[in-house]
Amino acid sequence: MTGLATGANFSLKRQLLVWLLLPQLVLWLMGGVLAFRVALIYAEKAIDQSLTQSVRALARQVKPIGSGLLVDFPKAAQAVLEQDPKDRLAYMVSSPPGSFLLGNSNLPGPAGDGVLQPDDVPVLYEISLDGKPMRVASIELSFGDAPTEQRMRVQVAKSLAVQEAIAQELVRDVLFPLLLLGAVLGVLMHAGIRRGLAPLARLEAQLANRNAASLSPIELTQAPQEVHSLALALNQLLTTLRRSMSQEKRFLNDAAHQLRTPLAGLISQTELALTEADPQALHERLSKVHKSAQRSAHLVNQLLSLARTEADVALVPVDVAALAREVAREWTPRALAAGIDLGFEGEDHLQARADRVLLREALNNLIDNALRYCPRSAAVTLRVHATGDNQCVLEVEDEGPGVQDADLPHLFERFWRASELPGGCGLGLAIVAEIAQRHGGSVQAHSRAPQGLVVRVVLPLG
Numbered sequence: 001m002t003g004l005a006t007g008a009n010f011s012l013k014r015q016l017l018v019w020l021l022l023p024q025l026v027l028w029l030m031g032g033v034l035a036f037r038v039a040l041i042y043a044e045k046a047i048d049q050s051l052t053q054s055v056r057a058l059a060r061q062v063k064p065i066g067s068g069l070l071v072d073f074p075k076a077a078q079a080v081l082e083q084d085p086k087d088r089l090a091y092m093v094s095s096p097p098g099s100f101l102l103g104n105s106n107l108p109g110p111a112g113d114g115v116l117q118p119d120d121v122p123v124l125y126e127i128s129l130d131g132k133p134m135r136v137a138s139i140e141l142s143f144g145d146a147p148t149e150q151r152m153r154v155q156v157a158k159s160l161a162v163q164e165a166i167a168q169e170l171v172r173d174v175l176f177p178l179l180l181l182g183a184v185l186g187v188l189m190h191a192g193i194r195r196g197l198a199p200l201a202r203l204e205a206q207l208a209n210r211n212a213a214s215l216s217p218i219e220l221t222q223a224p225q226e227v228h229s230l231a232l233a234l235n236q237l238l239t240t241l242r243r244s245m246s247q248e249k250r251f252l253n254d255a256a257h258q259l260r261t262p263l264a265g266l267i268s269q270t271e272l273a274l275t276e277a278d279p280q281a282l283h284e285r286l287s288k289v290h291k292s293a294q295r296s297a298h299l300v301n302q303l304l305s306l307a308r309t310e311a312d313v314a315l316v317p318v319d320v321a322a323l324a325r326e327v328a329r330e331w332t333p334r335a336l337a338a339g340i341d342l343g344f345e346g347e348d349h350l351q352a353r354a355d356r357v358l359l360r361e362a363l364n365n366l367i368d369n370a371l372r373y374c375p376r377s378a379a380v381t382l383r384v385h386a387t388g389d390n391q392c393v394l395e396v397e398d399e400g401p402g403v404q405d406a407d408l409p410h411l412f413e414r415f416w417r418a419s420e421l422p423g424g425c426g427l428g429l430a431i432v433a434e435i436a437q438r439h440g441g442s443v444q445a446h447s448r449a450p451q452g453l454v455v456r457v458v459l460p461l462g
Contacts, residue, residue, distance in 0.1 A: 012200075016193050021186055028175070028182060035174050039167035044135070047163055051137035052122045054089075055156040059120075059139055062093055062102075062152065088159040090129065097140055097153035105129065107155045110138055126160070133160045199227040207234070215242040266293060315353040315439065320392055320459075321346055323356065324384045327363040331371065339376035342367070346384035352392045352461050354439055362435040363394065365428040366455055370398035386461065391441075394457040402447045411445050432457065 092103030100106055110125045117123060117140045127134050136157040142149055206218050217235045266289060273285035328344045335342035363382070370380045378399040385393055403411060412433040429445075432455070436443040441459035448454050 013193055013197055017186075017190060020189050020193075024182055024185070028178060031178065032171060032175050036167055036171045039170035040163060042170075043163040043166040046166070047135050047158055047160075048124050048137070051124065051135060051156055051158055054091075054158075055122055055137040055139050055154055058091055058093070058156060059141060059154040062141075062154065088132070088134070088161075090134070090157040092155045092157075093152065094155075095150060095152040097151055101152075103155075105157070107136060107157055109153070109155075110136070127157065129157065134158060135160055135163070203227065203231060203234075215245070315355060317351050318354040318356050318359065319349055320352045320354065320359070320394065321348060321350040321384045323359060324363060324382055324394065327360060327367065328382050331364075331367045335371055335380065338371060338374075340371055340374050341377075341379040342371070343379065343381050344383075345381060347386065350384060350386055350392060350461075352459055354459065358435045358438065362432045362457060365432050366394075366396040366457075369428045369455075370396050370400065370453075374398050374400040387458075390461045392459045392461050394459070395454060397448060397452065397454045399448075399452040402451050402453045403445070405447065408445055408447070412443060429455065 090103070090105035090107060092105060092107045093101045094103075095101050098109055107129070108127055110123045117138075119141055120139060123138045125136055125138070127136055134157045136155055138153060138155045140151055140153045142151055203218065215238045217238060218231045269285055269289045273282055273289060276282040276285055324346065325344050328342060332342055367380065367382065374380060380396065380398045383393070383395040383397070385395075387393060412429050414430045429443075433443045436457050436459065439459050441457060444456045444458070446454055446456075
């Protein structure tokens with residue numbers, strides 16, 4: 001686990017922090033842009049309101065007298081308008097509109113200048129004066145009597161620098177607390193992630209302390225559901241590994257125990273044969289060597305078959321009846337050579353989910369066991385049929401010496417033998433039992449009258 005974390009570009013903790021903090025940063029930036037835009041809109045509204053009030057106030061200071069104008073604009077008011085150099089404010093009175101009459105700047109008119117504006121209705125627009133953006137409020141009034149009625153325009157312009165300053169101040173006042181809260185939230189997230197990943201650290205520590213000799217289950221009393229699921233999967237893996245190692249150890253112990261005697265006898269007979277001068281005696285010694293080698297080879301094959309049955313199997317649909325007939329035909333020459341009648345009874349076709357190789361091994365062991373202990377002129381019958389409860393039955397019935405009822409429970413134990421006849425090693429029926437168990441089935445045995453044995457393997461059809 002440490003190697004995986006070190007080899008990755010980012011640890012899980014860093015990835016979680018990045019994916020949690022990155023959206024916050026994006027939202028914070030988007031919030032800053034949106035807040036700046038909103039602040040500009042509200043600052044513009046404030047400036048427009050101020051300009052509207054100023055242009056109306058200035059328009060009230062221009063009073064028509066007869067056919068002329070009286071401008072009552074004291075110096076003090078003019079100083080107030082022009083006192084802030086940063087917040088530049090310009091004004092202009094023109095009559096007719098556009099013809100400079102009074103003010104401190106020559107301000108352009110609104111778009112579509114020359115179109116008659118309604119009286120006392122301010123028009124707001126933006127201009128550039130001396131390279132600086134400004135907001136202008138313009139209002140037009142009529143004065144004089146018909147037919148000498150005239151038009152007057154009053155304009156007040158204000159720099160937009162104040163608008164930007166107000167917007168920046170609002171954004172700063174809003175985003176700085178948010179940035180502070182984001183920093184606090186980042187610290188809390190880091191602590192939360194560290195606390196949340198603590199069960200993984202404990203799991204890593206428990207795994208690091210495991211070795212081949214200690215494969216006990218992992219125990220996590222307090223952990224999130226996801227970590228419990230991971231620990232459960234690891235425990236299943238450890239259980240499988242522990243079972244595999246146990247099977248391997250048992251196989252090695254069985255092989256060492258069972259091969260020791262025939263190999264010792266093989267060596268002994270070989271040594272005696274090397275010193276034998278009589279051809280007849282030498283032939284007898286070599287015959288014993290051959291039988292001992294055959295028994296050793298049979299034992300090795302049985303041990304390997306037993307090890308193969310302990311591995312995981314993949315069940316697929318198999319025609320059990322056709323497979324049984326095929327196995328029976330393969331054993332017919334040996335049965336004829338031994339003077340035994342080997343027959344088959346059962347269905348033409350019967351499908352079941354099984355491992356073809358292991359099922360063939362089970363049938364081989366059942367028939368071999370029956371032929372090995374039956375006398376000449378005996379009969380061995382292989383049957384295959386289905387039961388009403390959705391099961392498949394493979395049955396081998398022989399007319400051999402049979403087994404005492406008291407010994408039937410030991411029949412499927414490893415290396416247990418009911419007969420002292422040479423050739424067997426006590427593994428054939430144990431292999432059959434293992435294969436049946438791997439297929440989710442069972443194996444049974446009972447004596448038949450007047451003599452003989454019936455071994456039945458029951459497998460589920462589904």
